[in-house]
Amino acid sequence: MIGRLNHVAIAVPDLAAAAAQYRNVLGGRVSEPLDQPAHGVTVVFVELPNTKIELLSPLGADSPIHGFLARNPSGGMHHLCYEVDDILAARDRLVAGGARVLGDGEPKTGAHDKPVLFLHPKDFSGTLIELEQV
Secondary structure: OOOOEEEEEEEOOOHHHHHHHHHHHOOOEEOOOEEEOOOOEEEEEEEOOOOEEEEEEEOOOOOOHHHHHHHOOOOEEEEEEEEEOOHHHHHHHHHHOOOOEOOOOOOEEOOOOOEEEEEOHHHOOOOEEEEEEO
């Protein structure tokens, strides 16, 4: 059901500093910041030959990333994103298997302008999972 790894998301307290580190120290190709108000984050993507790294920071007072950074002040891995061909079919199969979809269960538009869903970390060994339809 799941396809390739689309990205690994890392929550960071200072997006500009993290982007500079990936660009200048690791030599990565780093995108411009992109605000995602529906998700309460600002993101940049580091392009790799086989996947991407998503650096994300809070956008607005209601950002879910504030809580994560309160528990992890230096930042850390936030979620893994896997590609799926049909997000609704994937959701229905996962729910039938006992997985919990976060939010109202309906896909939202993600940073790549494609439908995304998030799965409860307690159902996946403590890891928040994002599914993105490709």
